[in-house]
Amino acid sequence: MIKIKNLHKSFGDRVILNNLNFSIKNGECVAIIGKSGIGKSVLLKHIIGLMKPDSGEIHINDKIVNSLSFKELQKIRNKISMVFQFGALFDFLNVIENVSLPLKKLTNYSKVEIDKYAKESLIDVGLEGAEYMMPSELSGGMKKRVGIARAISANPEYILYDEPTTGLDPIMTHSINNLIKKIHNEEKLTSIIVTHEMKTVQNVSDRVLFLDEGTIKYDGSPSNMHTSKDKTVLEFLEVSGSLQY
Numbered sequence: 001m002i003k004i005k006n007l008h009k010s011f012g013d014r015v016i017l018n019n020l021n022f023s024i025k026n027g028e029c030v031a032i033i034g035k036s037g038i039g040k041s042v043l044l045k046h047i048i049g050l051m052k053p054d055s056g057e058i059h060i061n062d063k064i065v066n067s068l069s070f071k072e073l074q075k076i077r078n079k080i081s082m083v084f085q086f087g088a089l090f091d092f093l094n095v096i097e098n099v100s101l102p103l104k105k106l107t108n109y110s111k112v113e114i115d116k117y118a119k120e121s122l123i124d125v126g127l128e129g130a131e132y133m134m135p136s137e138l139s140g141g142m143k144k145r146v147g148i149a150r151a152i153s154a155n156p157e158y159i160l161y162d163e164p165t166t167g168l169d170p171i172m173t174h175s176i177n178n179l180i181k182k183i184h185n186e187e188k189l190t191s192i193i194v195t196h197e198m199k200t201v202q203n204v205s206d207r208v209l210f211l212d213e214g215t216i217k218y219d220g221s222p223s224n225m226h227t228s229k230d231k232t233v234l235e236f237l238e239v240s241g242s243l244q245y
Contacts, residue, residue, distance in 0.1 A: 001026055002047060002158070002190070007056035009042060016042050018214030019056065026157075029184050029191040031205035031222070033198075034212050035236070040194040041085075043211065044160050047192070048080055049073050060158075078106050081151035085163040088147065089135040095122070095146055096131040102154035121149040124186075125179060141172040145179065152183060159183070161193040165200055177203045198240040210236070 007020040016039040024030050032040050045051040046058055049065050058065040060076055068076065081102070089098050099118040103109055109117070122128055125145040135143060144164060151159050164180060165173040181204045184191045193205060201208050201222050208225065210218035210233050217230045225237060 001059070001061065002192075003057075003059035004047075005057040005059065007043075007046065007058065008054045009039075009046065009051070010054055015214045017046070017053070017056075020214070020216060022209060022216055022219060024190060024192065026190050027188065028207055029181075029193070029205050031193045031195055031201040031208045033195055033201055033208060033210055033236075036196060038211055039214065040196075040211055041162055044082070044162055044192070044194055048082055048160060049077060078154075079157040080160065081154070081156040081158070082160045083144075083147045083151045083162065083164055085166055089138075089143060091135050094132050094134055095127070095138070098135070098146055099150045099153050102150060106154045118149075118153055121153040122146075124152065124183070125149045140167055141175065144168070144172075144176055148179060148183065152187060155187075156189065158190045158192070161191070161195075163195055164193065165195065165197050173197065173199060174203075180204050198237070 002024040004020050004022050007017050009017040020043070032043065034040055042051065046053055047060070047065070052066050057067075061079070063072070063076055065073065065076060096115065096118050099121055100114050103114045103117055107114075119131060122131060125148050127142065127145050127149065130142065138146065161180065165176050168176060177200050180191070180193065183189065184204075193200060195201065205222055207220065208218065208222045209216050210225070212232045218225060218228050218233045225233060228234060
């Protein structure tokens, strides 16, 4: 379980996270949405321990992430995988070498075993046969799939997605959304998806948190967002074409 308690973060005079409080149960698929630049990715970086809050606590499996030593933090991070917005693939490594990185770092598997599990992950994301392609040869959608394959290769408990469909056309967006849902259900993960795409929210998540001005303005089912009384939530839905009358 992930618990956020009174989380506060500012950059200079600008408050990004303003005493946030929420929890995510094991097995949930939660979307965090809001306008661009509002702090969604900053929140993800706090959860994975890449940023420290000004105050407040991040609990993962009853451990307070922001008070752990580096060694203890690494143990928590080993249970968490992140899919970065633009793939974050190493250009000088081919596809299977990129996917193998967590297995080399987190396991004692032999090279034969690492290759086996990496290839299985590529099959899971529909990239069988692409093992020896270089990142420069991949389309945007393929890079996203390689990033997801790398994230699931070492069997994490949690997987965090940072804008997984940014820059993709509608057909590829639909394909990636279906893949995220498939991975979540088959691997029985806890998934957190940062996005501003309502199609992703509606098609993938079973719960949505709407972040604005450093606070949670909505926490509930995607299908009930239109019942919110918050002006910013309703405006976001209207602009995205998702407001139901």
